Amino acid sequence: MNSTQTSIDTWPVWRGQLSTFKVTIVFLLHILVLFAPLTYRRLEFSLSILTIYVTLQCGLVLGYHRLLTHRCFATYTWLKRALSLVGTLAMQDGPISWVAIHRTHHRIAEQPFDPHSPKNGFLWAHLFWIFFEHPRLSQSERILIARDLHGDSFIRFCEERFILLNTAATAGVFLIGFGIGGLSRAFSFLVWIVAVRTVCLWHVTFLVNSVGHTMGYRNFDTPDDSHNVWILGVLALGDGWHNNHHAFPACAAHGRRWFEIDFTYLFILILERCGLAWNVQHAALIRSSHSQRYRPKEAGSAG
Numbered sequence: 001m002n003s004t005q006t007s008i009d010t011w012p013v014w015r016g017q018l019s020t021f022k023v024t025i026v027f028l029l030h031i032l033v034l035f036a037p038l039t040y041r042r043l044e045f046s047l048s049i050l051t052i053y054v055t056l057q058c059g060l061v062l063g064y065h066r067l068l069t070h071r072c073f074a075t076y077t078w079l080k081r082a083l084s085l086v087g088t089l090a091m092q093d094g095p096i097s098w099v100a101i102h103r104t105h106h107r108i109a110e111q112p113f114d115p116h117s118p119k120n121g122f123l124w125a126h127l128f129w130i131f132f133e134h135p136r137l138s139q140s141e142r143i144l145i146a147r148d149l150h151g152d153s154f155i156r157f158c159e160e161r162f163i164l165l166n167t168a169a170t171a172g173v174f175l176i177g178f179g180i181g182g183l184s185r186a187f188s189f190l191v192w193i194v195a196v197r198t199v200c201l202w203h204v205t206f207l208v209n210s211v212g213h214t215m216g217y218r219n220f221d222t223p224d225d226s227h228n229v230w231i232l233g234v235l236a237l238g239d240g241w242h243n244n245h246h247a248f249p250a251c252a253a254h255g256r257r258w259f260e261i262d263f264t265y266l267f268i269l270i271l272e273r274c275g276l277a278w279n280v281q282h283a284a285l286i287r288s289s290h291s292q293r294y295r296p297k298e299a300g301s302a303g
Helices: 020-033 042-069 077-088 095-107 122-126 139-145 153-160 162-213 230-235 242-247 263-273 283-289
Strands: none
Touching: 020 162, 042 077, 042 095, 042 162, 042 263, 077 095, 077 153, 077 162, 095 139, 095 153, 122 162, 153 162, 162 230, 162 242
């Protein structure tokens, strides 16, 4: 099967019930993004860029992905909870669900029940998988997969109050805009700081799932279709070196070659130097303990 097929016929037969709520939210936020050129103001644009970076860096890549999912480092409970809250406000999923889905992907990447494999179509891997229930990822199964997180009352709160927290944050953004300049600024704040921010975060994350499993180059002969994509390495703050990550998921550093810059690993090094991170799974440590896990590809075959 061509991994770039987009026909609905390629979607997995196991897909569960369609969530009309998720479809509606995704549709509405994409519609709001269309108003961005009409509502442009320097303040809203600047705040959008800032919140995109903070949410992506601290909430998704550092918090949800490297800390909660793969435990690439350890930190204080207060910082772990703060990162979890920022990740929650990315409007992708609660921390327990996000972690359970991602751990499942790593366990069965490119196999039939992989939640977002491009083998079921590029658009399925990129976006449409989020609209359907997964038969092996019920709420109880997600809790089981991420049981190390379920014991934390605050992380459990973020999971159970995911919609409430995002609704409150959206209302807060609207009210701040209203206080600055009435309904006109309230709407522009909603467009730029909620819609533009959220849609950008969605697609940066989803590009790793779709493009990161269909094109690029491979440093390691992993049993999946993961690839390194340089533009995603930059946009996703290091998570675009996806083949490296699938070879060594617990490693805090995703870059392997000199040009594979991993901004998130640099961030972790700063946290470690400041005493805010410890037990960091550096590349040298991972290589020594998993030296035979996957062989590096030959220099002429990394295409």
